Amino acid sequence: MIELTQIGAQLIFIGVVFFLVGLIQGALIPAVKNSRMALSGHMTAVQCGMALAIFGVIWSLVVLPLFLEVFVAYGCALGFTLIWLGITVASVTGASKALPIAGAGFSATVTTEFTVKIMVRSGSLLSLIACTLLVFGLLPILGQS
Template sequence: MDEMRSSDRYGLRLMQLGAVLFVLGLLSGFVTGAMENPRMGLSAHLQGITNGTFLLAAGAVWGRVQLPGTLKALAFWLFAAGTTGNWLTVQLAALWGAGSMMPLAAPGFVAEPWQEQVVTAGLLAVSVTMLAGGVLLAAGLLRPQRSQ
């Protein structure tokens, strides 16, 4: 691993995090019925699985992303924070019964004001981080490939 390029290490770390998040998504599926809002629990389960799968795919193509080192590192951290934050925020919403930001998955559910604020802040942060990371990933994949 010491001889591994920094880019390869980031790709491997994305895949490792993706595998862990995928398993967390599977495990959270076992407890959806115990949540304050089981429908939101199902959403958390699906977020873990889909975000884990996304990280596995992103890690697999990471070596082809043509970005300067700092931007590539930024994209890595945006994806790491965005995907895990997404699963965790929706998991908390399911546990607390928060629903003001998600009327389709939580009709009629309202948690304590501070819990709603935590979920709202988390979802807004996730939206920004994943969009920014996605733009960087797309830009890095659309750039002409350097010859090796």
């Protein structure tokens, strides 16, 4: 049975806010230096917002020790936010080294390129670890009938 938990409610709220931010960012795509990168940021926010809301809805099914449960929930939220923030900074500044397909033809200062790379890579690693643990936390539902 799915029930709403405190962490689940927080994830739903964060996800819906993230989704809203993505919608607003979509309207601002023409106003930035690199519109392809801004489109990528818009899609990232919308998709990650939906994922977090879904995680919140199913959170009562997750079976993990409390410290891992907290790490997974907020690790996903933080990781997704770092990825989105890195992409958004890249869209405004023209940074392209971390995301060469969307950034083709653009460049930024060494410091900005490095900052974007750190945000995108650390967010990717954090969300990968957190989502992998989430999969393990959901394994017990396969044994239920």
